[in-house]
Amino acid sequence: MKLKYIFFGIALVSLTSFSNGNLDTKYSKATRISNTIFQTSGGEKLIATSDCVGCHKLDKKLIGPSYLDIAKKYAATEKNINYLSGKIIKGGAGVWGTIPMAAHASLKKVDAKTMATYILSLKK
Structure with missing residues (x-):
């Protein structure tokens, strides 16, 4: 049984060590789609690199509400930024x-x- 956990741990470390570069360069580039430039914001980058994506999506409810639903509310x-940042932390x-x-x-x-701030900026 212990051997399974050791093997799983080694496999996990091995798989995560094959990362393709720095997240700062990955998320700081602008994306061009049909002559429109979208710049990734700092808030979007922080969310993408955190565990938020396990419970929230941009436009669909998972375990928690979508970011668009939060922005609508x-x-x-x-x-509200102070309130939501406190909710995120606490x-x-x-x-x-x-x-x-x-x-x-x-x-x-x-x-x-x-x-x-990023989440609330999504309000349409």
């Missing part, structure tokens, strides 16, 4: 259902604010 004000439950959002206590406040 909250106006892009400093008060976690919580009850706003979007009974399943609680996990806390991200190791996340810096400035990064959480950047993420919240």
